[in-house]
Amino acid sequence: MSDKVPVTVLTGYLGAGKTTLLNRILSEPHGQKYAVIVNEFGEIGIDNDLVVGADEEVFEMNNGCICCTVRGDLVRIIDGLMRRKGKFDAIIVETTGLADPAPVAQTFFVDESVGRKTKLDAVVTVADAKWLKDRLKDAPEAKNQIAFADVIIINKIDLVSAAELDEVEGRIRAINPYARVHRTERCAVPLREVLGQNAFDLDRVMEIEPEFLQTQNHDHDHDHHDHHGHSHDHHHHAGGLKHYHDEEMQSVSLKVDQPLDPDKFFPWVQTLVQTEGQNILRCKGILSFKGDAKRFVFQGVHMILDGDHQREWKSDEARTSRIVFIGRNLSEESIRAGFAGCLA
């Protein structure tokens, strides 16, 4: 398993700074070698014979799942790159500014030859501190990229005031409270915060507590590993950062202490992603089933769910089931009611 080559997906709206980050990744002396799949040649200033141009061909799958799309060019390119396995440690896929990250992510779950040799590491989104707010209003692609991300880099913070920066982060949090957020100039973030995240590993699904919104002690390379629980009320202040509500894209986070019945839960979640999968961008969960000593973890991208039994619950651990959906126009009420109906 561990010899699968990790793949980082780099997204971000036009001009946010993806190429700056990519050039940093390729030029810093980290001893790692990356194969890079880019959209446009020439933007990368580094000489690297493992830079491959992609066509971003998004294909629909004929599997009865209308939102199941894959990047056909990635299937081909990764197959080709893997013939040179050993020449690189990881793969970075840069998408165009207008790209939806979902087909890229789904490619790793749908194509077994890709999934056998590589694994999705994380979706990293670069956001422009000055313009993101506007793009969230007029560019659905920008909103998708934020909602989908595991790591968000708010870049060009030198171009905005502290208050504007807080507003941008607040608006990001309204859409995606689970990503790790970094504030940077010229994408100056330690690369260990960007690469090797294992965000799609089922073992890491446990980290689904929303990030606590702190602004007072924010520095550029701020470590976001403090997980403070906080309730998801709108329009209140937490840690000094104003809460925003995005009318279109939200997250729904649920939690119960009573054990669940797997015979109720699986039909419910499968029906939910079948019917609402187009609107659900990401989902994750850690579940405690009745009479089951092990935690069940799952994650999903649109209609594709991936789940497995994980380690045993520890004796001093609260057997709390937690589940999170990030998506568009989600009906929190019906998701909440459906989940409540899964109790054993």
Added chain:
Amino acid sequence: MTQSSPDTPSVVERTRHYQADATIVDVHFLGTSAVFVLGEEAVLMVREGESRRVATHGGAVLAAAADGERVVTGGDDGRVVATDVAGVITTLAADAKQRWIDHVAIGPGGAVAWSAGKQAFVRAAKGPNKSAELIFEAPSTVGALAFSPKGFRLAVAHYNGATLWFPNAAGAEPETLPWRGSHLAATFSPDGRFLITAMQEPTLHGWRLADRKDMLMQGYAARVHSLDWTADGKWLASSGSTQLILWPFQSKGGPMGKTPQVLAPGQVEVGMVACHPTQGVVAVGYVDGLILLVRLPDGAEILARKPAGAPVTGLRWNQDGSRVAFGTEDGGAGIIDLG
């Protein structure tokens, strides 16, 4: 009973092993030489027990085809290279932009086709356009190339179908055979009546060319990477399941309305199939490295290689069917002498 049954006859001890030190992506025979196509930079030529590397590309080798006289490979260095039986290499084409050569094919009469991105190229071995490169612009990235056994006709598989291109027929419009989805492998039946493609989904699609009737061949567990026709042209052998799947093409309608013959059930998926050149025998390579020789129609099995972990990624009979060459993803190479 497949695999570990002690009763299964074996030809394992007739194998001569070679070390490739690289992933093997294909294998072909040129006369008595076996040519193992490596994932990077070279082919390994084996003749009378002696092996030697022949450098062919400056990077990954992405595609290979052969016609008994030469092995043609395409690389990520943008070159199309032919290697002959003496190990002499000839560069047939070099892409001006150094684009990846994703697919290659050799046609009857020695014509060579290749593709880079959405463009398919063909060069005839003879005739008025000899040595000229003719170009076909596909609607999306080319997923596979296959020459028709009859006439100078090339099938170009792509997203949402395949197109039949007649490179030499001036003014002849390419004919598109539509079917939704991404088509990633292509083969004509030996009688030229059917075109079959393997799709991104674990299915095969087919067209009866006379009336363009569609055929769906479903039920696979994984994407089908390997297709081959039995010597008599009556069966299409395929990978993609934990068994050898054989679709019947004896009748006018091909496999329409029929179920496939299912042989050699394994514990893991079949990755490669290769049909004997004259008899009803199929070499079946599994993703755990097991190789069985399976007789049609009764499914009798002979063990040719024990499972060893890495998938079988190259499998081929020599011209008279007396030897089988195999290669694996972790560089295992062997030739089994059945003569």
